[in-house]
Amino acid sequence: MAVERKVIFTQPELTDAEYQTIANFVHKASGINLLDGKKELVRARLTKRIAQLEMKNFKTYFQYVLKDASGDELVFLLDALATNLTSFWREPQHFDFMVKTLLPELEVRRKKSGGGGPRLRIWSAACSSGEEPYTIAMVVMEKSSYFANGGDFRILATDLSTKVLNVAKRGQYGPESVKNIPPTALHAFMNKMEAERGGHLYVVKPEVRRIISFRRFNLMDDMPFRGPMDLIFCRNVMIYFDRETIGKLINKFYNLLELGGYLFIGHSESLSGLEHKFQYVAPCIYRKSAR
Ligand SMILES: C[S@@+](CC[C@H](N)C(=O)[O-])C[C@H]1O[C@@H](n2cnc3c(N)ncnc32)[C@H](O)[C@@H]1O
Numbered sequence: 001m002a003v004e005r006k007v008i009f010t011q012p013e014l015t016d017a018e019y020q021t022i023a024n025f026v027h028k029a030s031g032i033n034l035l036d037g038k039k040e041l042v043r044a045r046l047t048k049r050i051a052q053l054e055m056k057n058f059k060t061y062f063q064y065v066l067k068d069a070s071g072d073e074l075v076f077l078l079d080a081l082a083t084n085l086t087s088f089w090r091e092p093q094h095f096d097f098m099v100k101t102l103l104p105e106l107e108v109r110r111k112k113s114g115g116g117g118p119r120l121r122i123w124s125a126a127c128s129s130g131e132e133p134y135t136i137a138m139v140v141m142e143k144s145s146y147f148a149n150g151g152d153f154r155i156l157a158t159d160l161s162t163k164v165l166n167v168a169k170r171g172q173y174g175p176e177s178v179k180n181i182p183p184t185a186l187h188a189f190m191n192k193m194e195a196e197r198g199g200h201l202y203v204v205k206p207e208v209r210r211i212i213s214f215r216r217f218n219l220m221d222d223m224p225f226r227g228p229m230d231l232i233f234c235r236n237v238m239i240y241f242d243r244e245t246i247g248k249l250i251n252k253f254y255n256l257l258e259l260g261g262y263l264f265i266g267h268s269e270s271l272s273g274l275e276h277k278f279q280y281v282a283p284c285i286y287r288k289s290a291r
Pocket of ligand 1: 030031032082083085126127128129158160161164218220234235236237
């Protein structure tokens with residue numbers, strides 16, 4: 001008679017010392033600050049992984065992360081602890097600003113250059129599952145016939161988490177996710193398909209996907225990208241960083257931007273009190289301007 005083997009998993013305890021060690025390590029590796037009252041979050045999100053690996057406690061797991069020379073478990077750890085909440089057309093005033101200010105400025109440049117046309121380079125610097133860069137691409141393509149029809153336009157979309165980047169690359173979203181996309185853009189830039197498990201899925205069309213390169217990049221690392229960028233979106237990620245980390249990051253953004261280029265940050269974020277050279281334009285919009 002077969003005997004059923006039950007693996008009994010006892011929830012490991014996370015001591016204050018272990019929590020501090022993990023939080024300090026994550027802060028150094030990613031800038032994410034988990035030190036202020038995030039013990040429960042760390043415990044809940046890592047307990048699942050510890051159970052999967054059939055380990056007994058946080059200490060053993062943390063040693064495993066440190067010993068893993070491939071770096072894969074570090075990626076897994078950071079994936080588990082990052083907050084990836086995002087949506088299409090999130091904080092829409094940024095997209096209104098692009099339509100009312102940025103695209104007309106580029107159009108003036110295009111006319112002045114005798115029709116050769118400007119290039120447009122945008123970086124979505126913590127793109128999560130792709131809703132932000134796809135929104136940017138759709139806004140530009142819907143409002144600028146020049147960029148919609150072959151004008152030199154590229155978006156670099158990066159994130160720390162490989163998990164969300166895989167979702168972004170797939171470019172498939174459920175009906176709930178697409179409800180903020182204006183109907184004209186939904187119709188123009190997404191195909192509606194039958195989902196395998198019933199219902200519908202919306203798939204980003206190839207002409208939009210072609211514009212975007214998704215890559216893993218940790219904002220704490222040196223920038224390997226060739227600028228200059230015309231626009232950088234870094235929204236709803238600096239909220240997890242401390243002031244010193246934000247200060248360093250925005251100066252890197254400044255150096256990467258074209259003169260006249262813009263930085264957009266999230267609505268609960270602020271650059272006030274930090275040393276920087278940006279000119280304030282509107283809430284959460286800053287410009288690299290000639291001084
Ligand atoms: C809340 S989401 C914001 C997504 C999007 N920018 C928006 O506003 O909707 C924050 C994203 O930042 C990413 N992130 C956190 N730390 C990061 C780091 N050090 N480097 C790059 N991305 C990071 C997370 O993986 C997550 O996908």
